Amino acid sequence: MQVVKTTINIKSEYKKQLNELVEQKIIASTTDGFNQALELFLKEIKKQQYMKEMEEASKDENFIRRTMNSQKDFDSIEIEVSKEW
Numbered sequence: 001m002q003v004v005k006t007t008i009n010i011k012s013e014y015k016k017q018l019n020e021l022v023e024q025k026i027i028a029s030t031t032d033g034f035n036q037a038l039e040l041f042l043k044e045i046k047k048q049q050y051m052k053e054m055e056e057a058s059k060d061e062n063f064i065r066r067t068m069n070s071q072k073d074f075d076s077i078e079i080e081v082s083k084e085w
Helices: 012-023 030-057 061-075
Strands: none
16 A cells, blocks of 8 residues: 655644553554554445435435345345355
């Protein structure tokens, strides 16, 4: 993964807590702490965005119809899986 150098302003209390985590060897560096925090934050935001989109889609009759038709198609498929699987 490519990294870029950036400058940010954070609350002094957050910086203090990050430094403590580094001193306790809980995180490797403040950069590592930021990257971990951003990863969790972005994952949560994307999850919320997905849930919002699914909520909106659930109000779309065409979406529901297509989804139900797809499900019916898969339900009608009969496949025997051999013991090799």
